[in-house]
Amino acid sequence: MSETEFDPAHGEPVAETNLDEDDRLKPEFVASVIAHVEAGDDEGARALVAPLHPADIADLFELVPGEMRRPLAAAIADRLDGDVLSEMNEWVRDELIEALAPHEVAEIATQLDTDDAVAIIEELDDDEQRAVLRAMEPDDRAAIEEALSYPEESAGRLMQRDLIAVPEHWTVGDVLDYLRSNEDLTTDFWEIFVVDGRHHPVGTCNLSWILRTPRAIAIADVMKREQTLIPVDMDQEEVALRFQKYALISAAVVDQAGRLVGMITVDDIVHIIQEEAGEDILKLSGAGDGDINEPVKDSYKARVRWLLANLLTALVASTIIGVFEGTIAKMVALATLMPIVAGVGGNAGTQTMAVTVRALATNQLTQSNTVRAIVREIRIALLNGATVAAVIGTGVALVFGNAGLGAVIAAAMMTNIVIAGLAGVLVPVTLDRMDVDPAVSSSIFVTMITDSMGFLAFLGLATATGLAG
Template sequence: MSEIRIDTPADAAAEPSHDQDDRLTPEFVRAVIDHVERGEADAARALVAPLHPADIAVLFELAPSESRRPLAAALADLLGGDVLAEMNDWVREELMEALAPHEVAEIATQLDTDDAVAIIEDMGEDEQRAVLRAMEPDDRAAIEEALSYPEESAGRLMQRDLIAVPEHWAVGDVLDYLRRNEDLTTDFWEIFVVDAGHHPVGTCKLSWILRTPRNIAVSDVMQREQTLIPVDMDQEEVALRFQKYGLISAAVVDPNGRLVGMITVDDIVHIIQEEAGEDILRLSGAGDGDINEPVLDSYRSRVRWLIANLGTALVASTIIGLFEGTIARMVALATLMPIVAGVGGNAGTQTMAVTVRAIATNKLTQANTVRSIMREIRIALLNGSTIAAVIGSGVALVFGNGALGAVIAAAMMTNILVAGLAGVLVPVTLDRMDVDPAVSSSVFVTMVTDSMGFLAFLGLATLAGLAG
């Protein structure tokens, strides 16, 4: 029965495309791919045509790599700019390689400037030039200007298509302008008001324009206070501004304060998701962490941090070697060492994750750094006291050695306190040195907690004469 449903478009369409969590079902994806493999392009298009562009993009991401190009050929008329704009970067790059420059140019012209730039910026220089040559002069100029700005900046993110009117106009003039000009963008939430030098002086929400009498001057209803985004501002900082001030859109200005574009909240949602994911993946040293990333790229991004961790592990190993005689005389120490280091490492990771996130969201600044450090010290003392009491009592009972229980309790207390300090001081120090704390913090924090855990435990055991 399942084969019959797949063979005919009408029956296949009866197969639900989404599950209860609004995800494409494996059966639906398999049905589309089967049609393509059998050369039934019309049947495949009949299944995919009702999908939202975002779901079509997901379909390509779920398809096996070897099926994506045949799938793109079969669904060429559905593979528009709105689909590519939603597609995973790695999958989109793979498909772009299969298209001729004029085909990429045609798709790019359908998109807002920011989405077109996202497609073109990852291409090689030769491919970029070929695509730009195939575009209309106005579109090419806009793309080239955007590419001239730094990566992940407001200039790359902004849209050039916006509505700007002079401040001396009346509301009726604005309404007439919007209705008579068919070439104006259709997606906007507010109108920017500019002076004679094209500097933004205010904004008007569409609701204000629609509800205000025609004879009222725009300058009388506009909001003069607005958040202006410098064209070279990092996209993460832009996202923070949108979040802080609850913006729907914002004007982007060049170094001379002239209006050059706008950024809308739909673009910011992607940035917030992207930046949050990046921080988590960088803390683990997993690179981009994308399941569509080529294997060799993932290998290169991960192996360097594993090598760095190997180096820091040698430091901890050296410390253990200094107490080789102590360990040899009391084997129980070797059994308990990983507990001290492991719990300290987890405590450091907790503090580090909170600190890196606070730095990324501008909640941890020079104004409250000392207060944050003192807060983490208090938390570490509370955690250390609790864990030390538990592990100390447990070891004393299990091994029948009160001195050993006291030593491991003291070592645990020391290491958790050090872990709390390292978890906040390492990211803050790296941030002050203009080094991304999300990338490097975990290596240094792990080294500190492992080394201090072994040193405190073995050192105290030697001083207490437990192995004597």
């Protein structure tokens, strides 16, 4: 049962009927909130929303129709705080931010960790960014401006500035006194970073170690010196891979001089892993961001360019068919069967391509094992090709009563599946070596190769063997 289901004052369930068994807001609850807002009953809407967790309130904004989001925000303005916005879908959040005055955005941003505040402010236009930053306190403004100076989707944008760092000459007692007496320290942390005189991180110390160690012991004798340091300009996907590989809870972020400038925690990485995984899948399909809250115009622009590119590559396959027009005219069965060769080859290529793109994204496929990966895919393609070729060859021979036609389509299918396997691994690897994102354009090239080679192999073999003579 979620934490939003109980009234903290009385311990009684107050929102359990609003969520289904998968902790999603029920349609009837969403409809009830909409009805109160439409009727101008802001107090009733606030009463319904009051027991909800910030994440559920964020879901509510995503579930209501677009035209209801601003009226809903006005009705429950007291609950529309930084915690809600940080959980909200970025398209919905940007829509609401546009409706707020700069000082209101600034007030919300100061409630958030630096990384969450940056995620909100970085999407604003330059003029709006400057207006919001002017409305912030100097310290908060300086932290946000520093974060915005780093590349997008880098560790510098992702990191938090609020952390605990202590000098290596302190004792455990010094650290405890510092934590207890300084009210301005962050309250959310799992480990303490130990730094030298140049503010370079030299180790980390878990809170549990500090609590169980006598006060007189030097912190340098308790800390763990081996640590994973994250360069401030490292791409967020690489950061996520490091967290996953080394099972990190948090990690120090250092600038070009090796100074400690922030930390990244695992809760931020969970969002990154989900975001990057979904992004690669959508890139493979050419669907853009693929968000159901994305404006229609933006979705159209993201998708149509890949459809047009696919149209151009399809002309290559069409040209090959045109070359063998005479052969097809002599044997109409060829026209019936050739889409099967291209289609199965396309699926085989897509399977290999998906595995390869994922392996590249997770650093499983590197220069050290590329040859081994190619050999592996060739072996799989040969096995798949032999199996599918035997089935289609036998079936065509029986259905059409033509053993020669069965042999030709079997040979063409075998050839195309092997070529598809090679293309599925070589195209993404080649693009990756050229510093081109293989998730973006691999599918276009692989589809062109499998369609073209499928038609060429089938129609070419039919012509060479005199099958349609």
